[in-house]
Amino acid sequence: MYVIGGLFVPLFFLFYKFGGINFSTIKDHLNVIKFTITQAIVSSIFTLILGLPGAYIVARTKTHAFLKSIFRILSSIPFILPGVTMSIGFLMAFGRNGLLTKLLGILGFDGKILYTFTAVILGHVFYNFPLFIRIVGETWEKIDASLIEAAKIDGAKQHRIFWKVELPILTPSILKAFLLTYVYTFTSFSVVLILGGIKYSTIEVSIYMYTKILFDFKSALSLSFFQILFISVVSYMLSFEKFEFHNGDSLKEKFPIWGYFYIILTIAIIFIPLTYSVLSGFINYGGGFGTENFKRLLSLNLKRYIGTTFSSMFVYTISFSIISSIISIIISIVSSFYKIQKLQYLMFLPASISPVTLAFSYVSLNISQYISILVIYSLISLPIVYGIISSGWKTIDPYSIEAAKIDGANTFNLNLKIRFPQIKYHLLTAFVYAFTLSIGEMSATITLSNPPVSTLSISIYRLLSSRKIPEARALNTIYSFIVILLFSTIEYLRNKKLKNIYIK
Numbered sequence: 001m002y003v004i005g006g007l008f009v010p011l012f013f014l015f016y017k018f019g020g021i022n023f024s025t026i027k028d029h030l031n032v033i034k035f036t037i038t039q040a041i042v043s044s045i046f047t048l049i050l051g052l053p054g055a056y057i058v059a060r061t062k063t064h065a066f067l068k069s070i071f072r073i074l075s076s077i078p079f080i081l082p083g084v085t086m087s088i089g090f091l092m093a094f095g096r097n098g099l100l101t102k103l104l105g106i107l108g109f110d111g112k113i114l115y116t117f118t119a120v121i122l123g124h125v126f127y128n129f130p131l132f133i134r135i136v137g138e139t140w141e142k143i144d145a146s147l148i149e150a151a152k153i154d155g156a157k158q159h160r161i162f163w164k165v166e167l168p169i170l171t172p173s174i175l176k177a178f179l180l181t182y183v184y185t186f187t188s189f190s191v192v193l194i195l196g197g198i199k200y201s202t203i204e205v206s207i208y209m210y211t212k213i214l215f216d217f218k219s220a221l222s223l224s225f226f227q228i229l230f231i232s233v234v235s236y237m238l239s240f241e242k243f244e245f246h247n248g249d250s251l252k253e254k255f256p257i258w259g260y261f262y263i264i265l266t267i268a269i270i271f272i273p274l275t276y277s278v279l280s281g282f283i284n285y286g287g288g289f290g291t292e293n294f295k296r297l298l299s300l301n302l303k304r305y306i307g308t309t310f311s312s313m314f315v316y317t318i319s320f321s322i323i324s325s326i327i328s329i330i331i332s333i334v335s336s337f338y339k340i341q342k343l344q345y346l347m348f349l350p351a352s353i354s355p356v357t358l359a360f361s362y363v364s365l366n367i368s369q370y371i372s373i374l375v376i377y378s379l380i381s382l383p384i385v386y387g388i389i390s391s392g393w394k395t396i397d398p399y400s401i402e403a404a405k406i407d408g409a410n411t412f413n414l415n416l417k418i419r420f421p422q423i424k425y426h427l428l429t430a431f432v433y434a435f436t437l438s439i440g441e442m443s444a445t446i447t448l449s450n451p452p453v454s455t456l457s458i459s460i461y462r463l464l465s466s467r468k469i470p471e472a473r474a475l476n477t478i479y480s481f482i483v484i485l486l487f488s489t490i491e492y493l494r495n496k497k498l499k500n501i502y503i504k
Contacts, residue, residue, distance in 0.1 A: 002327075002331055003331070003346050003347070003349060003350065003379065003382070004346070006350075006375050006376075006378075006379050007349060007350060007353055007358070007379065010358065010361030010362055010364075010365055011221075011224070011225075011228075011353070011357070011358070011361055013361060013364065013365060014217070014221050014357075014360070014361045014364060015221065015225075017364065018217050018218040018221055019218065020218075021218075021221065021222045021225055022218050022219055022222045023222070025218075025219040025222040025223060026222055026223065026226050029203070029206060029223065032201050032202065032203060032206055033203060033226070035200065035201070035202065036186060036202040036203045036204075037186070037230075039117070039120060039121070039124075039185065039188075039192075039200075039202070040182050040185040040186040040188075041182070042121055043120070043121050043124035043125065043128070043181070043185040043188075044128075044178055044181045044182045044185060046121055046124075046125050047124065047125050047128045047129050047131075047132065047181045047185075048132065048174075048177075048178055048181070050125055050129045050132075050265070050266070050269070051128075051129040051130075051131065051132025051133060051136070051177065052132055052136065052174070053258075053259075053262050054071075054075060054129065054132065054133045054137070054262070054266065055132050055133050055136040055137035055140055056137075056140065057071070057255070057259055057262065058071065058072055058075075058133055058137045058141075059136075059137045059138075059140035059141035060140060060141070060251065060252060060253055061252065061253055061254070061255045061256070061259065062252045062253065062254055062255060063255055069491045069492075071263075072133065072487075072491055073484065073487045073488055073491050074270075074271060074274060075129070075130050075133045075266070075270065076130045076133065076134065076487045077130075077274060077278075077480070077483055077484065077487060078126050078127055078129070078130055078270060078274060079127055079128060079130040079131060079384075079433075080433065080436035080437050080439075080440050080483060081127070081277065081440060081480075081483075082190070082440035082441070082442050082457040082460070082461075083189070083190020083191065083193075083194060083442060084190070084194075084442065084457065084460050084461045084464060084472075084476075085277055085440070085457070085460065085476050085479065085480070086123065086126065086127065086190070086191070086194075086273075086277065087190070087194040087195070088276070088277050088280050088472075088473065088476060089273035089274055089275075089276040089277030089278075089280070090114075090119070090122075090123060090126070090194075090195060090273045090276075091114070092273075092276040092277075092280065092283075093272050093273040093276050094113045094114050094119070094273075095114070098276075099272055099276075100113075100268065100272055100273075101113070103268070114195065115195070115196060116196070117196065117200065119195040119196055120188075120191060120192055120195055120196040120200055122195075122269060123191040123192075123194075123195045123196075124181075124184075124185045124188060124191055125269065125270075126269065126270055126273060126274075127184070127191060128180075128181040128184055128185065129270070131177045131180050131181055131384070131387075132174075132177045132181075134388065134429065135173050135176055135177040135180075135387055135388065135391055136170060136173045136174055136177055138173075138388075138391055138392070138395075138426070138429075139169070139170055139172075139173040139391055139394075139395070140166070140170060140173075142395045143166060143169055143170075143251075145251035147165055148161055148165060148166070148251050149251065151164070151165050172394075173391055176387050176390075176391070177387070179234070179348065180348070180383055180384060180387055182234065183231055183234070183348055183383065186202075186203075186227075186230075186231060187202075187203075187204050187227065187231075187353075187354070188202055188204060189202070189204040189205060189208060189443060190442070190443075192204075192205055193205055203223050203226070203227050204227075204354055206220075206223055207220045207223050207224055207227075207354040207356060207357055208354070208356050208443070210223070211354075211356050211357060211360055212356065212447075217360070220354075220356075220357055220360075221357065223354075224353060224354050224357045227353070227354065228349065228353055231348070231349065232349060277476065277480060278477060278480040278481070278484070279477065280473040280476055280477055281293050281294060281473045281474040281475075281476060281477025281478070282477065283473070284470070285469055285470045285473075292470065293470040293471065293473050293474035293477075294474045294477075296468075296470050296471050296474070297470075297471040297474040297475060298310075300468065300471050302459070305462055305463055305466050305468060306454045306458070306459040306462045306463065307450075307451030307452060307453075307454050307462075308451060308452040308453070308454045309452075312452055312454075313454050313455065313456065313459055314456075316452075316453055316454065316455055317439055317455040317456045320373050320374060320377055320438060320455065321377065321434075321435045321436075321438035321439050322435065323374055324373075324374050324375075324377035324378040324381065324434065324438050325377075325378075325381065325385075325431050325434035325435045325438060326431075327374070327378040328377075328378040328379075328381045328382045328385045328386075328430075328434050329385055329389070329427065329430055329431060329434065331378070331382060331386075332347070332382065332385045332386040332388075332389040332390070332430065333389060335347060335386060335390075336386065336389050336390035336393045347382055347383060347386040348383045348386075350379040350380055350382050350383060354443075355376065355380065355441070355443045355444035355447075356443050356444065356447055358376060358379075358444060359372065359376060359443075359444040359445075359447035359448045360447060362375075362376070362448065363447070363448065369448045369449055369450060369453060370453075372448050373444075373445060373448055373449065373453075376441075376444045376448070377437075377438040377441060378434075380437060380438070380441055380444070381433065381434035381437045381438060384430075384433050384434070384437065385430045385433060385434050388426055388429055388430040388433065389423070389426055389427065389430050391426065392423035392425070392426025392427070392430075393419075393423060393426075395422070395423065395426075396418075396419055396422045396423060397422065400418055400422070401414065401418060401419070404417070404418050425490070425493065428490050428493065429490055432486045432487060432489075432490050435486065436483050436486060439455065439456050439457065439479065439482070439483075440456075440457050440479075441455075441457065442457045442458060442461060445457070445458050446458055446461065456475065456478075456479045457479070459475060460472050460475050460476050460479065463475060
């Protein structure tokens with residue numbers, strides 16, 4: 001009901017207000033629709049190719065604990081970076097004097113990466129491969145080692161064990177990660193616009209153009225309804241899955257030779273742009289390293305540029321993010337607990353709706369910006385939160401549930417003492433993702449927010465728009481460090497939990 005009320009009531013209000021759908025708009029944008037579908041498929045396939053080996057390395061190899069933790073933390077960050085933050089890293093890495101541009105030149109490649117279809121795909125892979133690391137990796141790590149050992153005793157080779165034993169168990173998580181990747185790349189806005197340029201227009205870019213530039217709300221609404229319908233069909237087809245899961249201690253194997261080539265590849269595609277973005281505050285605009293950008297940020301009259309003070313910006317950002325994260329987690333717990341199979345696809349619908357159109361519908365209904373931002377943040381983070389929690393729900397030991405029921409435990413005690421303790425890491429991971437996604441949300445926030453409301457991502461964007469690039473870089477680095485701290489915390493707690501299990 002929350003998803004339906006939060007999404008469809010405002011949209012049907014717009015439908016009524018502007019007199020329905022203009023089908024000629026959809027017909028006129030067939031090339032845009034075709035490109036959107038194509039780039040989403042290509043992006044999702046390459047994300048799968050890069051993400052699945054990473055999930056294996058994290059879940060099944062005997063990598064040094066510290067190095068694995070660093071990889072998990074850094075590989076989680078790209079997904080929640082706002083578009084302006086990601087663009088800083090990519091523009092610096094693939095720019096004229098960027099490190100990756102120089103490396104490609106040494107290898108004999110003189111072509112341009114930025115503002116091409118290749119840049120769009122790289123940007124989407126950069127953003128979304130953490131989904132496979134987390135969702136598939138968490139499931140892979142819980143596959144009972146006895147299943148694999150039994151297969152080896154029966155004479156099965158490694159590749160046969162993967163195809164016959166592991167893959168069937170992993171398939172629901174792979175489909176979920178692939179679906180989320182497809183939905184997020186299908187509705188891509190900032191990646192396409194910043195890295196691809198205006199010639200690579202997606203449905204989301206067209207919706208933004210009609211809403212914010214041409215003020216043709218009927219055409220924007222028409223494209224939005226097509227987008228919702230298309231994603232609904234895709235989500236529904238991929239929403240059926242089995243809930244059986246073989247939970248147990250994972251079998252750790254020797255780090256593979258190909259793993260070193262994989263690390264080199266991810267460093268080039270993911271970690272170099274990420275490092276540029278995270279450390280951009282320490283890179284002076286004229287060249288060199290230092291703290292000049294931070295000094296300029298602290299001495300700047302921020303209220304003139306972002307509409308509020310530095311402290312108020314952080315209060316609004318944290319408050320909106322915490323409350324909306326709690327809402328999305330509660331909804332995901334209820335939905336995944338009751339396992340309403342035919343309605344699971346509803347959890348993915350928020351990702352199919354243009355945040356700009358949704359925000360405009362809330363403005364049209366004269367809903368307070370404080371309520372609107374909370375609802376939209378919770379809806380935007382719902383797909384990934386639901387994916388994490390539902391994956392965790394399947395790792396619960398069914399024997400412990402049966403034993404508790406035999407002892408007379410009611411539903412409340414089962415949840416409080418049996419279920420939630422077993423998925424507390426998934427709950428924390430879901431909260432961190434929801435929290436950081438809320439901090440990074442930009443398109444809906446900039447449509448809804450009026451002074452004194454401003455968040456971190458909007459403040460970075462407004463500083464960049466005001467040509468305050470050094471100050472924007474400094475604020476971007478502060479934001480990045482907050483994200484790193486959050487993901488470091490969940491990684492520390494995860495390792496602590498595994499250590500306790502090992503000692504026991």
